[in-house]
Amino acid sequence: MGPVLSTAGREFEMTDADFNRIRRLLKDRSGIDVGAGKRQLVYGRLTRRLRALNLRTFNDYLALVEDANADEARSFLNSLTTNVTELFREEHHFELLRERLVPEVTALGTRRLRIWSAGCSVGDEPYSIALTLASLPELSTWDLKILATDIDSEVLAQGREGVYQMDRIAKLKPNMRALFSRGVGSKTGLARAGDRLREMITFKQLNLLQDWPMSGPFDVIFCRNVIIYFDAPTKEQLVRRFSSLLRPGGYLLLGHSESPAAASAPLLESSGRTAFVRKASR
Numbered sequence: 001m002g003p004v005l006s007t008a009g010r011e012f013e014m015t016d017a018d019f020n021r022i023r024r025l026l027k028d029r030s031g032i033d034v035g036a037g038k039r040q041l042v043y044g045r046l047t048r049r050l051r052a053l054n055l056r057t058f059n060d061y062l063a064l065v066e067d068a069n070a071d072e073a074r075s076f077l078n079s080l081t082t083n084v085t086e087l088f089r090e091e092h093h094f095e096l097l098r099e100r101l102v103p104e105v106t107a108l109g110t111r112r113l114r115i116w117s118a119g120c121s122v123g124d125e126p127y128s129i130a131l132t133l134a135s136l137p138e139l140s141t142w143d144l145k146i147l148a149t150d151i152d153s154e155v156l157a158q159g160r161e162g163v164y165q166m167d168r169i170a171k172l173k174p175n176m177r178a179l180f181s182r183g184v185g186s187k188t189g190l191a192r193a194g195d196r197l198r199e200m201i202t203f204k205q206l207n208l209l210q211d212w213p214m215s216g217p218f219d220v221i222f223c224r225n226v227i228i229y230f231d232a233p234t235k236e237q238l239v240r241r242f243s244s245l246l247r248p249g250g251y252l253l254l255g256h257s258e259s260p261a262a263a264s265a266p267l268l269e270s271s272g273r274t275a276f277v278r279k280a281s282r
Ligand SMILES: C[S@@+](CC[C@H](N)C(=O)[O-])C[C@H]1O[C@@H](n2cnc3c(N)ncnc32)[C@H](O)[C@@H]1O
Pocket: 029, 030, 031, 032, 081, 082, 083, 084, 085, 086, 089, 118, 119, 120, 121, 122, 124, 125, 149, 150, 151, 152, 155, 206, 207, 208, 209, 223, 224, 225, 226, 255
């Protein structure tokens, strides 16, 4: 039998009350503030879950999401996060790593870098950081660690695999491409990030709204194209929490349309395009 169409000509009916309940649940659990205009997008993403679970109404589905004994809360979040990313997105931040951070840490003499990619999606951001660091021969003996976190368990699993279609790494410089191993046989057309890259990165699930187990300090925190989905008080609170985990002189890097409200970040000062440096402690 084909899909059952509701009176609105759709497979499932999503009432105003259903949509508002979805928005409230998503915001409470992840901070993601879905606008009223995103109804079609939300419908498209969640109907896959209704079909997979053989449910007929959003009401039944949302009861499952709210049921602490059911395991649907995770799939609900995974379905509604936006995971768009790419290698070397907003490239100026990787130049900052190379041209400012590394010389500054070299001058400090610590030979150690701790970098957090918060909201790392499938891993393009932490792999871009790892590629940048791994292609600097002078760092070959440094202690380099990248923490990559996201709320979405599916993207983290992909990140841990570190597998890319060849065409996605084709534009990288040859010395960076050499840090991937090419698939053969059934894996032809794929490339896997090599040990040097994968060993630098630890992927962990972390909801930015909840407690953070790390005490820092970090040299750099990337949180790009994540807080854009949050409301103003949540953004301000996060920027304050990020700045308290940076060492003095460490950088917070935000996405192209994001900036911290000055009042929320007394410890930060602007340091170039969407880059903010933690001031020395007073
Ligand atoms: C658009 S991607 C950004 C990826 C990468 N930072 C970039 O700029 O290319 C946003 C990511 O933020 C994650 N995210 C959303 N809300 C989150 C939360 N409360 N805690 C942790 N991660 C969250 C999503 O799962 C998604 O993978």
